[in-house]
Amino acid sequence: MRAVIRAYDALLYTMAFIAALTLVWLMVSVVVSVLMRNLGMQPFAWLFTSAEYGILYMTMLGAPWLVREKGHVHIELVTAALPPSLRRFVSRFVAALCVFVCVILAWYGLQLFLTNIERNNFDVRAYYYPRWLLTVTFPIAFSVMAIEFSRFVFGSDLMHSGEAGIHE
Amino acid sequence: MEWFEALGLLVGSIMVLMALGMPVALAFLAANIIGAWVFMGGERGVVALLNNGWGALTIFALVPIPLFLLMGEIFFQTGLGSRMFSAIDKLLGRLPGRLSYVTVIGGTGFSTLSGSSMGSTALLGSLMVPEMNLRGYKSHMSIGPILGTGGLAIIIPPSALAVLLATLAKIDVGALLIAGVIPGLILAGFYIATIYIQTRIDPDAAPAYDVDPMSAGEKIAVLMRDVVPMIGLMVVIVIMMINGIVTPSEAAAFGALGVLILAACYRCLTWDSIKKSVRGALRVTLMAYLIVFGSATFSQLLAFSGASRGLINWATGFDLDPTLMLLVMFGVLLVLGMFMEQISIMLLTVPIFFPLAATLGFDPIWFGLIMLLALEISFTTPPFGLLLFVMKGVAPPNTTMREIYRAAFPFILCSLLVVALLIIFPILATWLPGLG
Amino acid sequence: EETITAVHAFPETLIYTQSFLSFVDKVNEAGAGVIQIEVRGGPEAIGMMQQPDAVRDGIVDMVYTPGSFYGGALPEKDALVASNLTAIETRQNGGLDLIDRIHQERMGVKYLGWFDSGVCYNLWTRDEPSFDADGNLEVEGLRLRGNAVYNAFFTNYLQAQVIDLPTGEVYSALQNGVVDATGWTQIGLIDLKWNEFLNYRIEPCFFSTDLGVIVNLDTWNGLSDEAKGILQNTAMQHEIDSVNALRTKRDEDFAALDAAGMTVVELEGEAKANYLAAARETTWARMKELMEATPTAVAGYDDLIAKFYDPAADN
Ligand code: NA
Ligand code: NA
Numbered sequence: 001m002r003a004v005i006r007a008y009d010a011l012l013y014t015m016a017f018i019a020a021l022t023l024v025w026l027m028v029s030v031v032v033s034v035l036m037r038n039l040g041m042q043p044f045a046w047l048f049t050s051a052e053y054g055i056l057y058m059t060m061l062g063a064p065w066l067v068r069e070k071g072h073v074h075i076e077l078v079t080a081a082l083p084p085s086l087r088r089f090v091s092r093f094v095a096a097l098c099v100f101v102c103v104i105l106a107w108y109g110l111q112l113f114l115t116n117i118e119r120n121n122f123d124v125r126a127y128y129y130p131r132w133l134l135t136v137t138f139p140i141a142f143s144v145m146a147i148e149f150s151r152f153v154f155g156s157d158l159m160h161s162g163e164a165g166i167h168e
Numbered sequence: 169m170e171w172f173e174a175l176g177l178l179v180g181s182i183m184v185l186m187a188l189g190m191p192v193a194l195a196f197l198a199a200n201i202i203g204a205w206v207f208m209g210g211e212r213g214v215v216a217l218l219n220n221g222w223g224a225l226t227i228f229a230l231v232p233i234p235l236f237l238l239m240g241e242i243f244f245q246t247g248l249g250s251r252m253f254s255a256i257d258k259l260l261g262r263l264p265g266r267l268s269y270v271t272v273i274g275g276t277g278f279s280t281l282s283g284s285s286m287g288s289t290a291l292l293g294s295l296m297v298p299e300m301n302l303r304g305y306k307s308h309m310s311i312g313p314i315l316g317t318g319g320l321a322i323i324i325p326p327s328a329l330a331v332l333l334a335t336l337a338k339i340d341v342g343a344l345l346i347a348g349v350i351p352g353l354i355l356a357g358f359y360i361a362t363i364y365i366q367t368r369i370d371p372d373a374a375p376a377y378d379v380d381p382m383s384a385g386e387k388i389a390v391l392m393r394d395v396v397p398m399i400g401l402m403v404v405i406v407i408m409m410i411n412g413i414v415t416p417s418e419a420a421a422f423g424a425l426g427v428l429i430l431a432a433c434y435r436c437l438t439w440d441s442i443k444k445s446v447r448g449a450l451r452v453t454l455m456a457y458l459i460v461f462g463s464a465t466f467s468q469l470l471a472f473s474g475a476s477r478g479l480i481n482w483a484t485g486f487d488l489d490p491t492l493m494l495l496v497m498f499g500v501l502l503v504l505g506m507f508m509e510q511i512s513i514m515l516l517t518v519p520i521f522f523p524l525a526a527t528l529g530f531d532p533i534w535f536g537l538i539m540l541l542a543l544e545i546s547f548t549t550p551p552f553g554l555l556l557f558v559m560k561g562v563a564p565p566n567t568t569m570r571e572i573y574r575a576a577f578p579f580i581l582c583s584l585l586v587v588a589l590l591i592i593f594p595i596l597a598t599w600l601p602g603l604g
Numbered sequence: 605e606e607t608i609t610a611v612h613a614f615p616e617t618l619i620y621t622q623s624f625l626s627f628v629d630k631v632n633e634a635g636a637g638v639i640q641i642e643v644r645g646g647p648e649a650i651g652m653m654q655q656p657d658a659v660r661d662g663i664v665d666m667v668y669t670p671g672s673f674y675g676g677a678l679p680e681k682d683a684l685v686a687s688n689l690t691a692i693e694t695r696q697n698g699g700l701d702l703i704d705r706i707h708q709e710r711m712g713v714k715y716l717g718w719f720d721s722g723v724c725y726n727l728w729t730r731d732e733p734s735f736d737a738d739g740n741l742e743v744e745g746l747r748l749r750g751n752a753v754y755n756a757f758f759t760n761y762l763q764a765q766v767i768d769l770p771t772g773e774v775y776s777a778l779q780n781g782v783v784d785a786t787g788w789t790q791i792g793l794i795d796l797k798w799n800e801f802l803n804y805r806i807e808p809c810f811f812s813t814d815l816g817v818i819v820n821l822d823t824w825n826g827l828s829d830e831a832k833g834i835l836q837n838t839a840m841q842h843e844i845d846s847v848n849a850l851r852t853k854r855d856e857d858f859a860a861l862d863a864a865g866m867t868v869v870e871l872e873g874e875a876k877a878n879y880l881a882a883a884r885e886t887t888w889a890r891m892k893e894l895m896e897a898t899p900t901a902v903a904g905y906d907d908l909i910a911k912f913y914d915p916a917a918d919n
Contacts, residue, residue, distance in 0.1 A: 023446060023453065043767075055234075056222050062450060066451065066454045073455050076189055079188075097185075097198065104214065108214040115215070120898055121676055122676025128894070159189070212662060212663055223651045335795065338795055341775055412781030468651065471644075474644070515645075518617060519615075
């Protein structure tokens with residue numbers, strides 16, 4: 001069991017690390033393509049396209065890590081007004097709703113991914129890019145997000161602090 | 169389903185989920201699942217939602233925001249920001265709220281660089297808020313001006329939103345851009361007045377600590393060493409834009425690179441500061457972009473279900489005199505702006521509002537500018553103002569919702585005041601374009 | 605009375621959308637009591653690039669969109685892009701029936717009509733274009749704005765320096781000199797105000813617009829014969845009407861541009877023939893490659909070329 005958890009944690013942090021590298025890549029790709037252009041060269045089209053696709057990969061691969069970090073902004077209005085015992089219940093209930101949403105999106109994300117393979121869909125920009133390479137992020141990201149949210153349903157740590165305000 | 173029932177279902181579900189404390193992005197996704205199920209025919213609606221999501225997240229226009237955030241984070245984490253703001257403190261002496269003024273003036277200057285509110289807010293927020301917080305500013309003195317100047321970015325040219333509005337409405341792009349200059353500067357002036365009034369009412373809002381007196385020579389030395397290089401970097405980027413070396417969307421990458429180089433020159437660039445910067449920029453970006461992912465479809469559901477079109481037709485269906493009609497249209501833009509993103513609002517309202525404005529005898533440039541001001545305000549209106557969430561990402565951790573709304577409120581009033589001025593003195597919008 | 609829903613790819617104020625909306629009005633008039641089209645909006649209702657999937661999946665019944673927006677699923681759309689004919693001729697010679705069958709086979713949608721055809725693309729430049737000794741266009745130093753539709757032509761044949769930019773950024777890019785040339789349809793430059801910066805139009809024009817109406821096949825098959833007849837007949841009439849309306853519009857736009865100082869520069873003789881051939885053949889090559897990767901039983905490459913390209917029409 002411990003090995004499974006360790007492997008899972010490694011997956012989560014590897015995904016976040018790739019997201020961080022992608023952010024740096026955004027800078028590099030823009031700088032290189034502007035420099036090439038101004039030196040009179042033709043910038044590689046993949047510099048531009050990789051930045052566009054990079055935003056999706058970055059967001060999807062990093063989102064589960066941000067759940068663990070409690071970085072997805074939420075508003076404490078109801079949870080701040082409730083007595084502690086009820087607040088714990090509402091907090092776990094909201095986390096359970098989030099698990100439910102993520103499971104739905106992971107499931108239909110998987111359907112979309114399979115449809116894209118079956119239909120042989122391409123995204124047409126500078127290149128014909130197989131669309132499943134984009135949509136494969138959905139089942140992965142939302143499954144891991146569902147696991148992360150379920151930690152706030154069953155674990156000792158709660159998503160909500162009970163202090164009024166917008167929280168990360 | 170009637171338009172108001174659709175509106176009630178969509179807006180109601182998002183409000184309830186957000187109030188319950190669901191993360192904003194998840195609340196949007198949940199409301200979208202409900203909406204897609206009802207209006208797009210069940211399961212295939214949910215698949216369409218996901219299809220929309222990747223479409224909304226693979227556009228180049230989103231590239232600047234993480235890079236501006238990265239630029240601000242490097243500035244803060246390497247201590248460059250601390251150097252510059254200490255220098256400004258020394259130079260400006262005892263002026264209460266000086267960093268708030270610096271924010272407005274810097275932000276106005278930066279608006280001439282940036283065409284995007286999100287980018288502008290991301291940069292100023294990550295640049296200014298942590299430093300101002302450390303220096304004992306109350307959060308509304310830092311958050312308010314930044315939210316205000318973030319909106320200036322779309323009034324003062326260049327402005328991607330203004331170009332799109334002019335194109336959709338088939339009015340003169342150049343004229344609309346130029347028309348924004350005077351109202352934009354008036355708005356910046358109002359912001360400065362607001363800060364002055366706030367420091368008068370509440371002297372503790374901004375720290376007024378003593379500063380050691382300096383000779384003119386020392387002042388120049390400090391200025392040259394700690395302020396000029398950073399300002400110089402901004403100037404270089406503006407020049408690169410004016411000369412067509414980079415597009416406004418590309419400028420952010422050079423901003424981030426420039427700060428990295430500056431930090432290296434000052435020998436304060438460490439691995440640790442780079443790691444912290446990327447991590448900080450990534451956190452805010454991920455938070456904002458998952459909201460973009462969720463809200464893209466929400467705007468579309470409001471349109472596809474007929475809810476927003478119904479609202480527009482209902483509101484503009486009354487027979488009122490021109491000024492009242494203008495206020496009705498302005499009100500519709502504000503209401504839509506609470507729940508929809510700006511481009512969708514324009515696509516929906518332009519085909520209805522501009523012909524109506526023409527029959528009412530409005531100058532199209534003047535009317536376009538008032539629309540831009542409404543869109544600018546809608547970026548910062550609760551419950552859904554993306555700038556509010558971007559600000560949250562860079563604000564001190566214990567900032568409450570009320571504080572952020574309270575900070576935004578006086579600056580929203582300033583925008584409303586500019587709209588009132590434009591209604592009374594249309595020449596403020598029409599004079600400058602008329603010269604060309 | 606049956607009702608079907610529709611969305612359009614471009615904003616409502618754009619001329620091509622207006623054309624589609626006039627088609628809808630005609631259907632709703634002719635179809636009173638039988639068939640009505642309910643327009644749900646444009647890209648604000650369903651994202652531009654998601655509309656082809658939406659009609660395929662039955663979220664909406666009808667979509668008006670360029671074929672290039674679903675070129676990944678249907679490479680044969682390039683037959684329309686590289687066509688030198690309009691919907692009028694290709695309806696008569698059976699080309700559009702072929703395209704319809706390909707749509708049904710590949711995407712499960714009915715291809716109802718090719719609207720706003722006969723509009724082609726020009727290169728527009730800020731500075732006076734120069735020519736080499738053979739009369740070919742010199743692209744050295746030209747900063748050309750491109751996109752997925754014409755980059756094969758621009759980069760592979762013209763070997764121009766192409767800068768990819770979203771349409772919304774082109775105005776300020778022209779203003780700042782990030783780009784100083786772009787391809788665009790004959791119509792619409794004035795609406796985008798790009799003519800403030802562009803001073804030369806290079807003839808001949810190349811390519812064709814590929815805007816069409818596609819309908820979900822299950823929806824289509826479920827309609828009464830009377831409703832199908834009204835839709836098909838109105839679409840065929842609009843194919844003809846829109847060609848004529850846009851020709852008039854093109855002449856008006858060209859006249860307005862001429863009056864404002866737009867200079868027309870023409871390629872001649874062999875240089876012209878090579879230029880047109882390159883635009884066509886780079887596009888066909890792309891189509892052929894993709895068709896071979898995923899062949900259909902419906903139509904081969906040569907059938908399509910025969911229906912959509914008439915060498916005689918080039919003269
Ligand atoms: Na601006
Ligand atoms: Na808002």
